[in-house]
Amino acid sequence: GIQVEQSPPDLILQEGANSTLRCNFSDSVNNLQWFHQNPWGQLINLFYIPSGTKQNGRLSATTVATERYSLLYISSSQTTDSGVYFCAVPNTGKLIFGQGTTLQVKP
């Protein structure tokens, strides 16, 4: 089955810094989502991005489907950005998740 790998596994930033999270997938996909898991456990949808680039405020994402990777950019990070970031791809009716990147933003 399709494999999804995220890097780095952990990231510590000072408030105001920028960061890039990466998601590699082993096969072609027709969709990819980025989620932020908040401290209470809910997965918040950040981007639905099968290809191309999207931006939402300080966050943006780029998926290069032909090269099987996606990037999530966080600019001017804030302490509220802390948490776990997951990418996930759909495969035969289910989402395949990466192992996540745990981001800690220090004040």
Added chain:
Amino acid sequence: KAGVTQTPRYLIKTRGQQVTLSCSPISGHRSVSWYQQTPGQGLQFLFEYFSETQRNKGNFPGRFSGRQFSNSRSEMNVSTLELGDSALYLCASSEGLAGYTFGSGTRLTVV
């Protein structure tokens, strides 16, 4: 537009008991899928229901079951609870290529 609603938010059960969790999808969404999240195993797929039919099932024992009603609300049941069933259970609703939206989750603790 209301989001995905999961109830209850927290549960504490004793080994050997059974538990039922509920998920109400976004209005108009016919697909509901369930995931288990544990620190060691990450997010793992349990099953997916579409229009009252189970379409996909993950690699979990038969103690884990589910169903979907005609209004698309779904329930999952875990019988004969084990300590290892302690986890966050998340459900997601989807429709077509619109992507998945998750509920707030049910945190189950088995003691």
